[in-house]
Amino acid sequence: MNDMHVTRRNFLKITTTAAGGLMIGFSLPRLAEAAAEGGGGEINAWLTISPDNIVSIVTPQTEMGQGAFTAVPMMVAEELDIPWENVRHVAADANRHVNNNNLYTTTSTGGSTTVSRRHPYIMQAGASARERLRKAAADRWGVALETVVAKQGMLTSGDKSGTYGDFAADAAAVTLEQEPAIKAYGDWWLLGKDVKRLDVPTKTNGTAVYPIDVTVPGMVYAAVQSCPVPEGRLVSFDFEAIKAMPGVIAAVEMKQTKDVAAFTDMRSGVAVVAESWYQAKNALAVMPVVWDNGRGATMSYESQTAEAMSLISKPGTLVLNQDGNIGKNLDTGVNHDAVPGLIEASSKVVTGEVYSRPYETHSTMMPPCAVADVKDDRVDVWTFTQDIGRSLNEVADQLGRDAKNVFLHQTQLGGGFGGGFNMFVHRQAVAISAAIGKPVKVIYSREEDFAQDAQRPPVWGTYKAALGDDGLPVALVTHFVGEEKMPAFSQRGVANMPYLVPNRRHEYSAVQSHIPIGYHRAPGANSTGFIVEQMVDELAQAGGWDPLEWRIKMTEGNEPWQRVLLAMKEKSGWTTDLGRGEGMGCAVVESHGTIAGCVANVTISRRGQIYVDRLQFFINSGFVINPLNAREQAESSAIWELSHALYGGLDVRDGRVVNTNFDSYAMLRIADTPPQIDVHLEMSQDKWWGGLGEPAGPPTPPAVANAIFYATGTRVRTTPLSKASL
Amino acid sequence: MAITLNINGRDMAIDADPQMPLLWAIREKAGLTGTKFGCGIAQCGSCTVIIDGNAVRSCNTPVAAAVGKAIRTIEGVSENNDHPVQIAWQDLTVPQCGYCQSGQIMSAVALLERTPKPSDNEIDKAMAGNICRCGTYPRIRAAIHKAAELGKA
Numbered sequence: 001m002n003d004m005h006v007t008r009r010n011f012l013k014i015t016t017t018a019a020g021g022l023m024i025g026f027s028l029p030r031l032a033e034a035a036a037e038g039g040g041g042e043i044n045a046w047l048t049i050s051p052d053n054i055v056s057i058v059t060p061q062t063e064m065g066q067g068a069f070t071a072v073p074m075m076v077a078e079e080l081d082i083p084w085e086n087v088r089h090v091a092a093d094a095n096r097h098v099n100n101n102n103l104y105t106t107t108s109t110g111g112s113t114t115v116s117r118r119h120p121y122i123m124q125a126g127a128s129a130r131e132r133l134r135k136a137a138a139d140r141w142g143v144a145l146e147t148v149v150a151k152q153g154m155l156t157s158g159d160k161s162g163t164y165g166d167f168a169a170d171a172a173a174v175t176l177e178q179e180p181a182i183k184a185y186g187d188w189w190l191l192g193k194d195v196k197r198l199d200v201p202t203k204t205n206g207t208a209v210y211p212i213d214v215t216v217p218g219m220v221y222a223a224v225q226s227c228p229v230p231e232g233r234l235v236s237f238d239f240e241a242i243k244a245m246p247g248v249i250a251a252v253e254m255k256q257t258k259d260v261a262a263f264t265d266m267r268s269g270v271a272v273v274a275e276s277w278y279q280a281k282n283a284l285a286v287m288p289v290v291w292d293n294g295r296g297a298t299m300s301y302e303s304q305t306a307e308a309m310s311l312i313s314k315p316g317t318l319v320l321n322q323d324g325n326i327g328k329n330l331d332t333g334v335n336h337d338a339v340p341g342l343i344e345a346s347s348k349v350v351t352g353e354v355y356s357r358p359y360e361t362h363s364t365m366m367p368p369c370a371v372a373d374v375k376d377d378r379v380d381v382w383t384f385t386q387d388i389g390r391s392l393n394e395v396a397d398q399l400g401r402d403a404k405n406v407f408l409h410q411t412q413l414g415g416g417f418g419g420g421f422n423m424f425v426h427r428q429a430v431a432i433s434a435a436i437g438k439p440v441k442v443i444y445s446r447e448e449d450f451a452q453d454a455q456r457p458p459v460w461g462t463y464k465a466a467l468g469d470d471g472l473p474v475a476l477v478t479h480f481v482g483e484e485k486m487p488a489f490s491q492r493g494v495a496n497m498p499y500l501v502p503n504r505r506h507e508y509s510a511v512q513s514h515i516p517i518g519y520h521r522a523p524g525a526n527s528t529g530f531i532v533e534q535m536v537d538e539l540a541q542a543g544g545w546d547p548l549e550w551r552i553k554m555t556e557g558n559e560p561w562q563r564v565l566l567a568m569k570e571k572s573g574w575t576t577d578l579g580r581g582e583g584m585g586c587a588v589v590e591s592h593g594t595i596a597g598c599v600a601n602v603t604i605s606r607r608g609q610i611y612v613d614r615l616q617f618f619i620n621s622g623f624v625i626n627p628l629n630a631r632e633q634a635e636s637s638a639i640w641e642l643s644h645a646l647y648g649g650l651d652v653r654d655g656r657v658v659n660t661n662f663d664s665y666a667m668l669r670i671a672d673t674p675p676q677i678d679v680h681l682e683m684s685q686d687k688w689w690g691g692l693g694e695p696a697g698p699p700t701p702p703a704v705a706n707a708i709f710y711a712t713g714t715r716v717r718t719t720p721l722s723k724a725s726l
Numbered sequence: 727m728a729i730t731l732n733i734n735g736r737d738m739a740i741d742a743d744p745q746m747p748l749l750w751a752i753r754e755k756a757g758l759t760g761t762k763f764g765c766g767i768a769q770c771g772s773c774t775v776i777i778d779g780n781a782v783r784s785c786n787t788p789v790a791a792a793v794g795k796a797i798r799t800i801e802g803v804s805e806n807n808d809h810p811v812q813i814a815w816q817d818l819t820v821p822q823c824g825y826c827q828s829g830q831i832m833s834a835v836a837l838l839e840r841t842p843k844p845s846d847n848e849i850d851k852a853m854a855g856n857i858c859r860c861g862t863y864p865r866i867r868a869a870i871h872k873a874a875e876l877g878k879a
Contacts, residue, residue, distance in 0.1 A: 065822030065860045203824030204815045205807040206760015206800035213759035278750045365825040365859045414825030446765045639861025662769035671850035673863035
């Protein structure tokens with residue numbers, strides 16, 4: 001092992017691999033400090049170069065279809081300058097990460113941040129490796145460093161040449177005087193090109209491994225149930241009643257340690273363990289279980305809606321320019337208290353009705369599942385999580401084990417969409433494995449998934465505005481009601497909307513409930529966008545403005561928005577004047593640093609059936625490193641939101657989710673998919689990095705709803721749109 | 727009890743309750759995990775396999791109903807991941823999370839064996855039982871058309 005030197009706060013550690021190749025670990029400031037104190041003996045790797053010039057690149061983020069396992073290798077390969085066909089992907093070792101001061105900075109995977117926020121240190125890892133290879137070649141050849149070119153896996157100087165693999169071992173011993181800067185846009189050879197995701201072939205022949213596919217010798221199966229009314233507690237269960245059923249091995253109580261279980265905390269519940277999962281599920285279904293349903297037992301979505309409607313009819317709490325992005329456009333120079341008076345005094349007032357969006361669930365195609373093997377000296381876990389490091393620490397904490405002896409293995413995930421941040425199935429799996437002394441695979445039934453998921457919370461919103469002589473708003477009061485556990489989810493996209501109304505006041509109220517809520521692809525914007533972007537159309541219509549022209553006018557000087565809006569005007573064939581039953585609608589929502597515009601064409605049949613004929617997207621995320629993946633994600637998030645817009649909506653009665661499988665919670669299917677979806681990447685390029693995994697979702701429902709209005713004259717203010725009478 | 731299933735052209739002796747859903751026999755007993763569990767009530771299609779040429783939801787098909795029949799799973803589609811449907815799926819980068827795709831591919835293979843050049847409408851009907859939460863439907867539709875072209879060659 002070769003000790004490396006700290007060149008600056010971002011330093012590198014290099015060693016030769018057993019195969020004689022080069023392993024380069026890029027360390028971040030926190031690790032650098034630890035190393036300087038003598039804790040840096042550990043190797044922490046981002047990439048390995050084998051003697052045959054194959055580069056294995058590590059990804060700390062999880063792959064759930066969004067492309068992390070390709071994007072991270074692309075960013076490293078861009079700097080390293082290695083042919084893409086020489087690149088292999090390696091999942092990060094969570095144990096190494098958590099036991100080395102978060103070696104990879106973070107393993108959290110969400111918020112569309114893998115590229116947008118993490119590219120500086122990921123690209124740096126590749127750049128550092130490249131410069132060490134050049135130095136190694138210069139030293140061996142006895143030539144000046146400036147003459148050595150590293151390109152496409154080859155090092156050359158004059159008539160001398162060799163592969164990266166030839167110099168990998170030498171490069172391990174190199175010290176750089178200065179770390180190189182990462183490349184800027186314009187210098188890229190790989191980033192910006194269409195690259196197929198590396199995980200695709202494993203997903204066409206059944207070889208991709210998900211937690212549900214992992215098998216450990218001696219493994220048994222568990223079906224689980226937590227209280228159907230969230231926050232409720234297990235009182236008792238009667239194992240004697242089921243223990244003679246085929247295959248049944250045990251029943252295990254899962255104990256909740258916190259008064260109120262939030263996020264990934266263990267919830268009070270019970271598991272039945274059997275030789276086969278279907279035996280466990282059947283036995284659990286008939287085992288007598290007594291629950292104390294707790295405070296939520298009488299709540300319903302209907303009662304919650306009544307409460308929200310009551311709150312929204314009264315003044316809410318004033319939201320000021322604070323809290324990061326929330327309210328950034330609520331001008332602090334405005335006398336917010338004077339805004340209602342301005343509206344009352346106006347001769348042209350627009351009073352909005354109440355809009356709403358209901359609860360939605362994640363329903364990832366893979367239900368929550370985990371395999372755990374708890375032994376005396378080590379613990380192995382495979383689980384559904386969007387943060388392997390955090391889940392590992394939670395397992396160690398729950399079992400009272402040293403994190404060094406806990407191994408949480410990264411697999412493919414069958415979806416995520418934010419749901420993988422709030423699961424506690426890893427806790428259940430290790431609790432059961434520890435209790436029975438055997439490895440166990442826990443799988444949720446779909447019904448249990450729907451019942452326990454951290455749902456997307458409902459939102460209600462309304463507004464009142466005064467228009468000036470030019471038909472544009474001069475004063476606007478918005479009032480949104482959200483869930484008190486996540487206030488931001490009802491304010492993103494409205495408090496910080498880009499439309500510059502001179503006098504604004506934004507009010508907020510909250511309902512409370514026992515229903516767990518969490519991140520749900522483009523959280524907040526996914527619901528508020530539906531309300532704001534229909535409000536905008538109503539304001540434009542009241543003022544005699546074309547809705548697209550209104551948006552262009554109201555965002556003057558805002559280059560990222562103008563780029564999107566002007567492209568919509570030029571390329572979409574925009575018109576609000578179509579034949580009877582046909583409509584075109586537009587909407588633009590900013591989320592994750594990306595501005596996404598949608599133009600929807602719909603046809604409404606005489607019987608009121610909605611057909612979404614075409615969706616066109618105009619997206620500005622600043623940069624884009626893989627346009628193919630960007631288009632895939634735009635299509636994906638658009639259909640995700642179209643599904644909720646047309647069919648979604650969870651109902652809650654007696655404190656529990658009522659529709660708990662795909663027969664009662666309908667999903668968009670292939671026949672409902674718009675025949676044409678176009679994705680235009682309108683990039684500002686040299687400006688900033690926005691995310692791309694989510695932003696095309698939020699503008700989709702309001703664009704469709706606006707199109708429905710132009711087709712029918714009916715404004716639909718809630719979802720599912722398919723239940724509207726058209 | 728001892729049951730013999732013919733999976734991907736091979737007879738496999740398994741010990742299972744005849745009422746055990748075929749899905750769990752395939753996954754737990756035969757060890758073929760490409761076929762997925764999604765809903766348990768034949769609503770999502772993640773568990774789709776082909777039995778005697780028909781796309782079937784294995785999560786609510788008892789093992790007993792599959793005895794003596796030819797069962798095909800994703801693992802039996804091709805040796806080298808090169809069936810026209812698989813090639814089209816790769817060319818058009820259909821899978822995202824990939825969890826539903828074994829079922830999607832099995833439904834597509836069954837469709838193309840019966841209808842070598844399906845229309846959009848026939849595709850919509852044949853694929854109606856398969857949900858994709860990642861929303862890969864536009865690419866599935868295009869890939870089936872492409873596979874139909876590849877299959878002709």
